[in-house]
Amino acid sequence: MIDNKRLKPISLVIMESLERRTTLSRKHTHYLKALQKGFEGELAFDRMTEQLGLGCIVVNDLFLQPSMSNAFQIDTVVIIGETIYLYEIKNYSGDYYYGSEMLLKKPDFEVSNPLIQVQSTKNKLKIFLKELGYTFEVKAFVVYVHPEFTLFYAPEDKTMILPTQLKSHFTALKNEMVAMKKPPKNFIKNFMTYKVKQPVFIEDIPNYQFSDLKKGMRCEKCGGFELSIYRQTYQCDNCSYKNIVNSVVLASILEYQQLFPTHKVSTHIVYSWCDEMVSKKRIRRVLNALSKNESRE
Secondary structure, rough: OOOOOOOOOOOHHHHHHHHHHHOOOOOHHHHHHHHHHHHHHHHHHHHHHHHHHHHHHEEEEEEOOOOOOOOEEEEEEEEEOEEEEEEEEOOOEEEEEEOOEEEEEOOEEEOOOOOHHHHHHHHHHHHHHHHHOOEOOOOOOOEEOOOOEEEEEEOOOOOOOHHHHHHHHHHHHHHHHHHHOOOOOHHHHHHHHOOOOOOHHHHHOOOOOOOOOOOOOOOOOOOOOOOOOOOEEEOOOOOOEEEHHHHHHHHHHHHHHHOOOOOOOOOHHHHOOOOOOOOHHHHHHHHHHHHHHHHHH
């Protein structure tokens, strides 16, 4: 059972918006590509966990804030009976060389060994479970999902899953599901009570101002600005996608809110943000409908 679908991280959403609306430096372009590749890897892993079926609980993209210990982030957990499988997902590609502290990709690229990170996350999760009063077993793994990833000199570490080991790992999980009972009643409810919204890592995002960004509404399919607006519908001149105008206005408002979460949203500012492509009357109607939906929630 999949408990929640993975959403695109807000940092990635913001960076993709900025890529369309301004010119990114080489550093920030590299950061964007890393976020995109990481998210692609997580989605690839999700397709694998979806094949596990109903005998387990899968929770994706967790940011937990325990009441008595530090907050921490988890890519995916699979819960089978009273055992939690914790996964740190990596979408590295190419030839890497193993080191106890760093992984090296020649000629001069290094990343911290993910086994260090996953061990830290495992410890935090065990402390959190103890706070909740549960004694679950926690098994933590770093999983490399890219089929073109090679790790030279890798030790025979049972907490590391290489691309060629993924199939056998999930076969073992399915076999284990057959004999396991369900988790204790209310465990998932108690566990998820401490899930909070993942913060934006501001230090990795370039500074930007409203005046610096390109204005206009973006196609909901391809992200382009080349839209033909009709009375009730619009069509993208780039990819030929069609939808109602109110939908792209709403998407533009949500994009503005993501980029400027502390700014007040008004008809005038949205009119400017949309590059005056639709009337203020239409914008006002969409804002009113959005306000009503938010109040009902």
